[in-house]
Amino acid sequence: MDIMMTLALSLETAIGPIAAIYVLAAIGLNMHFGYTGLLNFGQVGFMLVGAYGVAVCVTTFGLPLWVGFCVSVLCSVVLALILGIPTLRLRADYLAISTIAVAEVLRLLYRAEFARPVTGGVYGRQSFADAFYEFNDRVGIIPPGSYGIGDVDFSADELWLMLVSWACVALALGMTAMLMRSPWGRVIKGIREDEDAVRALGKDAFTYKLQSLVLGGVFGGVAGVLIALNQGNITPDQFMPQVTFYLWAMLLLGGVGTLWGPVIGPVIMWFLLTLFDETLRSLASSGALPFLATSDSGALRHALVGIALMLLIIYRPQGLVGNRKEMLVNVK
Amino acid sequence: MRKGAHVRTRLVTLLLALIAALLAIPGTAAADAQGGESVWGQIRNPDSDDEGVEGVDIAVSQEGEEIGSATTDADGNWEVEVPEPGTYQVVLDEETVPEEFDLLQVPAGAERDVEVRADQRFAVVYRLVPQGEGDVAASPSESQEADSEDSGGSGEEDAAGSGAEEGEGVVEAPGVATGPGLANQIIGLTVAGLLFGLIIAISSVGLSLIFGTTRLINFAHGDMVTFGAVMAMIFSGTSMLTGLHEPFADVPVLGLVTNPLIVGTVLAVVCGAAVGGVLELFLWRPLRKRNVAMIQMFIVTIGVALLLRHLLLVVFGANREKYVQFRIQDMVNIGPIAITPRDLGIMVLSVLVLVAVASMLQFTRIGKAMRAVSDNRDLAESSGIDVNRVTVYVWMLGGGLSALGGVFLGLNQSVYWQMGFHLLLLMFAAVILGGLGTAYGAMVGGLVIGLVAQLSTLWFSAQLMNVWALLIMIVVLLVRPQGILGRRERVG
Numbered sequence: 001m002d003i004m005m006t007l008a009l010s011l012e013t014a015i016g017p018i019a020a021i022y023v024l025a026a027i028g029l030n031m032h033f034g035y036t037g038l039l040n041f042g043q044v045g046f047m048l049v050g051a052y053g054v055a056v057c058v059t060t061f062g063l064p065l066w067v068g069f070c071v072s073v074l075c076s077v078v079l080a081l082i083l084g085i086p087t088l089r090l091r092a093d094y095l096a097i098s099t100i101a102v103a104e105v106l107r108l109l110y111r112a113e114f115a116r117p118v119t120g121g122v123y124g125r126q127s128f129a130d131a132f133y134e135f136n137d138r139v140g141i142i143p144p145g146s147y148g149i150g151d152v153d154f155s156a157d158e159l160w161l162m163l164v165s166w167a168c169v170a171l172a173l174g175m176t177a178m179l180m181r182s183p184w185g186r187v188i189k190g191i192r193e194d195e196d197a198v199r200a201l202g203k204d205a206f207t208y209k210l211q212s213l214v215l216g217g218v219f220g221g222v223a224g225v226l227i228a229l230n231q232g233n234i235t236p237d238q239f240m241p242q243v244t245f246y247l248w249a250m251l252l253l254g255g256v257g258t259l260w261g262p263v264i265g266p267v268i269m270w271f272l273l274t275l276f277d278e279t280l281r282s283l284a285s286s287g288a289l290p291f292l293a294t295s296d297s298g299a300l301r302h303a304l305v306g307i308a309l310m311l312l313i314i315y316r317p318q319g320l321v322g323n324r325k326e327m328l329v330n331v332k
Numbered sequence: 333m334r335k336g337a338h339v340r341t342r343l344v345t346l347l348l349a350l351i352a353a354l355l356a357i358p359g360t361a362a363a364d365a366q367g368g369e370s371v372w373g374q375i376r377n378p379d380s381d382d383e384g385v386e387g388v389d390i391a392v393s394q395e396g397e398e399i400g401s402a403t404t405d406a407d408g409n410w411e412v413e414v415p416e417p418g419t420y421q422v423v424l425d426e427e428t429v430p431e432e433f434d435l436l437q438v439p440a441g442a443e444r445d446v447e448v449r450a451d452q453r454f455a456v457v458y459r460l461v462p463q464g465e466g467d468v469a470a471s472p473s474e475s476q477e478a479d480s481e482d483s484g485g486s487g488e489e490d491a492a493g494s495g496a497e498e499g500e501g502v503v504e505a506p507g508v509a510t511g512p513g514l515a516n517q518i519i520g521l522t523v524a525g526l527l528f529g530l531i532i533a534i535s536s537v538g539l540s541l542i543f544g545t546t547r548l549i550n551f552a553h554g555d556m557v558t559f560g561a562v563m564a565m566i567f568s569g570t571s572m573l574t575g576l577h578e579p580f581a582d583v584p585v586l587g588l589v590t591n592p593l594i595v596g597t598v599l600a601v602v603c604g605a606a607v608g609g610v611l612e613l614f615l616w617r618p619l620r621k622r623n624v625a626m627i628q629m630f631i632v633t634i635g636v637a638l639l640l641r642h643l644l645l646v647v648f649g650a651n652r653e654k655y656v657q658f659r660i661q662d663m664v665n666i667g668p669i670a671i672t673p674r675d676l677g678i679m680v681l682s683v684l685v686l687v688a689v690a691s692m693l694q695f696t697r698i699g700k701a702m703r704a705v706s707d708n709r710d711l712a713e714s715s716g717i718d719v720n721r722v723t724v725y726v727w728m729l730g731g732g733l734s735a736l737g738g739v740f741l742g743l744n745q746s747v748y749w750q751m752g753f754h755l756l757l758l759m760f761a762a763v764i765l766g767g768l769g770t771a772y773g774a775m776v777g778g779l780v781i782g783l784v785a786q787l788s789t790l791w792f793s794a795q796l797m798n799v800w801a802l803l804i805m806i807v808v809l810l811v812r813p814q815g816i817l818g819r820r821e822r823v824g
Contacts, residue, residue: 039627086810092627093549094809097760101802104757112795245634252631299645306638313628313635314619 006278008151014271017158020165021226022270026251026262027172028219034257035180036212037192039096041244042083045103046217048239049075050224052110052119055234058128060118065131069225076221079106080214088209100241111236124235132229136160165226169263172219177259179215188212192257242302249309255322264320269308273301369448371422372411373456375404377433384408385433385460389425394418403428411453419447422456433460514790519668521786527675527744529782530682533775535737536759537689538608538730544706544769545719545726546616548629552637553734554756558749559640560604560735561742562648567596568657593657597739601732608731611636612724637753645749652746678740685736686775689729693771702726706769758785758798761805767818776816780804 013019025043032040053072057063063071087098110119119125136142142156142163154162179185190198191205199205228234246269254265280297312319371392375385384407391401392412399420402410414420424442426435435442435458448454539553567573573592580586588594615636619629661672693699701722704712713719734752741751762781766773781801788800808815 039630086806090809090813093630094764094813096630097549097764098806098809101757101760101805105799105802108796108799113793242638245638248631248634296646299642303639303642303646306635306640306642308635309638310632310635313631314622314624317628 002282005151006275006282009278010271010274011152012154013274014267015162016154017161017165017226017230019266019270020162020169021223021230022247022250022266023169023263024165024172024226025220025223026247026254026266027169027176028216028223029247029251030256030258030262031176031212031216031219034251034261035185035188035192036209037092037195038088038209038213039092040099040213040216041096041241041248042099042101042103043216043220043247044239044241044243045083045099045106046076046079046220047224047227047243048103048106048110048236049079050221051228051234051239052125052224053221054225054228055125055128056118058131059120059125065128068128072221072225073218076217076224077214079221080217081210083217084210084213088206088213100244103239103244104241107236107239119236122235122237124233126233129229129232133157133160161226161230164229168222168226172222173259173263180259184208184211245309246305249305249312252309252312252317252319255319256317258319258322261319261321268320273305276304277301369453370411370413371420371446371448371454371456372409373458375408375410375458375460377408377460385430387428387430388458389428390458391423391425393421393423414448419445421445424458429460435460516668517790518787520670521790522783523669523671523675525783525786526779527679527682527782528786529779530679530686531737531740531744531778532755532758532762532782533778534682534685534740535734535755536762536774536778537686537771538726538733539759540763540766540769540774541702541706541726541771542730543763544771545702545709545723546620547626547709548616548633550730551630551633551756552611552640553730553759554752554754555637555640555644556604556607556731556734557738557741557752557755558644558747559607559752560600560738561747561751562644562738562749563600563603563735564593564596564739564742565648565653565655565747567599568592568655570596591657593655593739593743597736600739601735604735604738605728605732608727608729608734609724611731612727616727617720617723641749641753648747648749650749652748654746655743658743674743678743682740685733689733690772690775698722698725702729703771706771754798758801761801763815764805765808765815767815770815770817773815773817 025047028046029040029043032038032043050072053075054065054068057068057071058065083099083102087095087102090098109115111122113121115121136156137144142160144156146153146155147159148154180189187198187203187208190201190203191208195205198208247266250265250269251262252265253269254263255261277297280300284297373390375388377385384404386404386408388404388408388410389401390404390410390412392399392414394414399414400412402412404410412422422444424435426442429435442458444456446454446456535553535557538556539550542548542550542553569592573595576595577587577590577592580590615632616629619632624632658674661674663670663672664676666676691699693703701712701717702725704715704717705719705722705726709719712722737755738752741755745751758781759778762777763774764777765780766775766777781804784804785797785801788797792800
């Protein structure tokens with residue numbers, strides 16, 4: 001009897017705001033890794049500054065939400081520059097280590113005691129998203145009520161957030177598609193294939209890489225803003241490096257270096273993860289798995305993502321919709 | 333000349349980046365009071381750490397006026413919400429403590445004055461002991477245990493005092509006591525830094541050698557550290573090993589050698605080496621045969637890390653635990669340094685192990701082969717070295733050493749499922765500082781990183797310990813990417 005409920009719940013997650021957020025961040029990561037070949041393991045850092053940009057502006061300084069949004073985007077740009085200017089000259093594996101280190105340093109700084117008056121330290125920030133939902137109530141884009149078919153249903157607030165997040169996704173997708181068809185996109189892809197060749201043709205590879213990092217970082221930052229709006233409260237410790245690894249698994253599942261890969265990957269992954277979670281939980285609570293505690297399902301889910309990451313990269317590096325050749329030519 | 337200019341440009345870039353980073357964190361503002369202050373705690377059963385004591389009454393009052401009271405639940409938890417920041421008096425009703433236990437009167441009795449700040453969940457720790465031991469002025473060893481537990485994050489009335497403060501990404505300061513005075517503090521922190529550095533060095537030698545021989549940056553190395561610590565904990569808790577220890581418990585040397593933890597450590601190191609070997613034989617070697625590109629292999633290591641870490645979480649649970657053995661110790665004074673025999677033992681053993689590894693690399697056949705492969709794999713292969721065999725040995729060495737590092741770290745601090753992951757970035761910092769691929773570099777780098785992390789707490793918050801270590805790593809990458817002991821051509 002619960003099967004329909006479980007499926008409905010999984011579907012809700014797969015098309016809901018969380019999936020859209022991950023899609024947006026994955027589009028950014030795809031810009032970095034898929035098109036430019038930058039091994040960025042610090043995408044979560046962009047999400048962190050994005051989320052905190054909004055939260056800090058609204059709660060600490062009492063500024064309106066849209067100012068917070070602008071600050072978030074600005075913070076992402078600044079972070080991309082700080083991260084990129086020193087590290088983009090490094091070899092790929094060094095870049096990976098330094099990006100993950102920078103993301104972790106950011107998290108430690110935001111949660112530190114001295115930053116508490118601004119960021120709220122370990123407690124993070126709460127109640128800053130009201131203006132976002134009030135806007136819908138006032139303008140009435142989605143009238144109050146419950147929407148859905150069968151077991152799948154969303155409240156007006158959820159639908160409003162979904163609308164905004166998927167609109168952001170569409171915007172990011174459109175931008176990526178156009179950019180990749182432009183001369184800029186061809187240079188970017190050229191850098192992925194052979195940086196020296198691009199440099200030999202007189203292009204300044206470093207500047208192009210930096211531009212790509214900034215653009216993808218801004219996508220990550222906007223995803224962070226949406227996380228903040230979705231939850232209504234944020235703490236630094238939800239921006240652990242695992243989030244980046246999730247994004248990688250999702251991107252690899254969908255297909256690296258393709259337009260639709262970063263969309264398909266998170267949607268399918270969230271569907272499967274929720275399905276796995278709920279099934280395990282109902283099995284554990286009905287006592288079918290005596291050796292497992294209900295609380296273990298989260299850990300097992302992470303372990304599963306680990307396995308998925310390994311199997312995908314070994315057996316199907318191009319993901320579901322990718323082109324194997326594109327993935328195999330790679331930065332050494 | 334040109335090179336100097338280049339370095340200068342990079343330094344300027346770095347400075348600019350740092351200034352921008354400071355600007356990116358908006359300036360300070362007044363803290364907003366949002367309510368949510370409370371006083372809480374957990375009263376645990378002294379006979380078993382996992383169980384709480386139910387039904388103990390605790391009252392919170394301010395200037396003689398009762399604010400609220402609570403009774404511990406089945407897990408021993410209690411919490412009283414207070415209306416605003418301020419000073420409160422917390423009183424535990426000793427009548428409600430079950431008869432078989434007494435309240436430990438050290439360091440404070442049933443009545444405590446606490447100062448709650450805005451938005452703080454203030455942890456008040458009451459400890460129970462079996463009946464008859466509570467009034468006795470606690471023996472030095474007992475108070476020592478209480479102290480070390482508090483520094484382990486169980487939340488005695490420290491300044492940060494909140495439950496959420498525990499863990500999450502902060503490797504704590506190793507528990508070496510520091511006396512008053514700056515000089516004593518520096519000495520104490522230097523010792524703690526050396527200890528921490530030695531632990532990092534032991535764990536990261538393998539990481540560096542693995543990179544040298546296979547060009548693989550092993551993200552799962554941190555979780556191999558955790559694996560060692562958890563294995564030692566599991567082994568040392570088995571009845572077989574405690575049974576083995578019993579007949580020898582009073583014999584001076586044999587008693588120590590058969591201590592469950594020491595035997596467990598040996599077994600854990602063997603297991604760690606086995607895991608390293610198995611990974612190489614059944615994962616990395618087949619992948620290399622398939623010609624999987626380096627970047628892909630790198631992502632696979634992340635998959636292995638996620639898998640291993642969360643399997644350990646399921647097996648071990650999310651709690652921090654300490655080894656039962658060597659937990660209660662008296663300080664010994666060596667000149668101006670006060671250190672527990674446990675930490676002294678860790679330091680001596682670490683130095684011995686590092687010297688042994690170094691002599692192995694320097695003088696034995698397999699050690700020379702390891703260095704040769706690490707220097708240039710193709711050249712080593714063409715001069716008749718069985719590269720695949722050497723690689724297996726390197727992985728086993730790395731696995732064993734990281735397991736040993738894990739046990740030491742667990743002894744010094746506590747064992748929890750993310751301990752290795754939190755150490756991983758410090759290990760990266762160490763090997764990059766020393767020079768990726770060089771074993772000696774990892775040793776030097778580990779010591780430097782450990783010292784920097786510890787000594788930074790003299791001036792800065794301990795929460796930022798790792799930040800300094802990671803910043804050093806980034807600066808080294810910019811200024812001298814080959815590291816202290818690396819050679820220039822290795823880095824592209």
